[in-house]
Amino acid sequence: MRRNGGLGFIYLSLLVALLLTVMPMPQQVKLFRPDWALLVVLYWTMALPGRVNILTAFVLGFLTDVLIGTVLGVNALAFSVVAFIVAVNHLKIRNFSVIQQALLMGLFLALYHLLLFWLSHFLTGVYFLPAYLWPVLTGMLVWPWLFWLLRRYRRQFKIQ
Template sequence: MRKPQGLGFIYLSLLVALLLTVMPMPQAVKLARPDWALLVLMYWTMALPQRVGVITAFFTGVIVDVLVGTVLGVNALAFSVVMFVLAQHHLKMRNFGVLQQSLVLGILLAFYQLQLFWLSHFLTGVNFRPQYLWPALTGMLVWPWLFWLLRRYRRQLKIQ
């Protein structure tokens, strides 16, 4: 049996994304912070769906819940739903250009933000503000560079 390669780098990239998720920022910029962990999970799910999928997304979501102090399971559920949708369509997504991927992932990121709102509204009674969708826009803008960076390292390290 062949030993899987690159699992360490996949987890390292998720760790860096988690650190970017909790990195202190000014309040004005903090509202538009991309969902780094979700973006990195999206890349690995499209690139290696047999290695990174719904279960990895669930556990990463639990870690995000703990790090940012939300109700336990909210991000885990939302990450899992988004990863399930993406995993079902990963072959189509891989055939899209990076800008097309960015648009589709922007829709998935907005869906993630809306799931967070719906769950938070149900659990704590928060009201919707359009600013909740800023991370989806910034995630769309960050995607081409993140895609390029992770793909470069995946090819360089021959991760399969």
Template sequence: MQNSWRFLYIHLTLLLALLLNVMPLPAAVKLFRPDWPLLVLCYWVLALPHRTNIGTAFVLGFLVDVMVGTVLGVNALGYSVICFVVAANHLKIRNFSVLQQSLLVGLLLALYHLVVFWLSHFLTGVYFRAAYLWPVLTGMIVWPYIFWFLRRTRRQFKIQ
């Protein structure tokens, strides 16, 4: 019973991140909203790559597509690409300090936004604006707090 609760905890944090992603905000603040699901997913792939994988990333990205109303598969592909990069290098990334991880997460978020923009541009004709990159900066700022919070709760509940 406890093992299923521990497994469920990962999915509850991802669900909470999905809710934070669609929470209504004022228009001025909405531009700066970090990519909560992707940040939480990056933590779980980094911490437990045998529990969360590219399949989890694809399903989570598909749910983001449905909840946000974008073209189906755009976020799913972006999440899968970032998850692949993190999973392939998780042993190296774990050895970085939290500030170095924050810079790397910023690069991964920029890659994610590039993939999403590229697909959206070819599918719907969206044009690039510099405001697309604000979530990269806020994601870099929020990463240490997400990392420390999820790490503390993972150790407290002994999730492995």
């Protein structure tokens, strides 16, 4: 029963991340919003790759597509690619310090945004703007606190 309960707590954290992703914000601040859903998926993929995997990332990316109103499958594909890289290297990433992980998450977020741009450019003709990468910086800055919060959450509720 504990395993199912742990899965419920994981899904609850993913739901909160989706809510943070679509929460209304002023236009000036919206540009800097971290990619909450992707960061939470990456944490759980790194911490528990047997429970949260590429399929979970795909479903959460698809839900992000639906909630944000982008072309269906764009976020799903980008979430899946980044989650695959984290899942394959989760043992190495776990051994890094939180600061090193934040830098690595910055690379993963940059890859995610470049994949999003490339797919959006191919499908709808969007042009690249440097401001498109602000969430990479904010995601790197948020990672240590998000890591600490989710790790504490995982240990408190004994999620395995």
